[in-house]
Amino acid sequence: MSRTVLKVEGMTCNHCKMAVEKALKGVEGVTGAEVDLTKKEAVVAGAADKAAMVKAVDQAGFKVVE
Numbered sequence: 566m567s568r569t570v571l572k573v574e575g576m577t578c579n580h581c582k583m584a585v586e587k588a589l590k591g592v593e594g595v596t597g598a599e600v601d602l603t604k605k606e607a608v609v610a611g612a613a614d615k616a617a618m619v620k621a622v623d624q625a626g627f628k629v630v631e
Contacts, residue, residue: 569609571618575627576602588625592617 573585582600585607589598594613601608609618619629 567610567612569613569615569618571607571609571622572630573600573605573607573622573627574630576600576605578602581627584625585622585627588621589618592621
């Protein structure tokens, strides 16, 4: 199983964390997503397209940075 780590800007609270996790879990191929607010990153499990994950985070109101 592959893992992708995304740096996410704009998350400030637990609600933000849950919104990003929910958005990522809705992407086809994602089997799990866990956000670390302190590190400002999301660890995504599964074989999903990175562009689709970035788009889902963007649509949830947050920004993935390289």
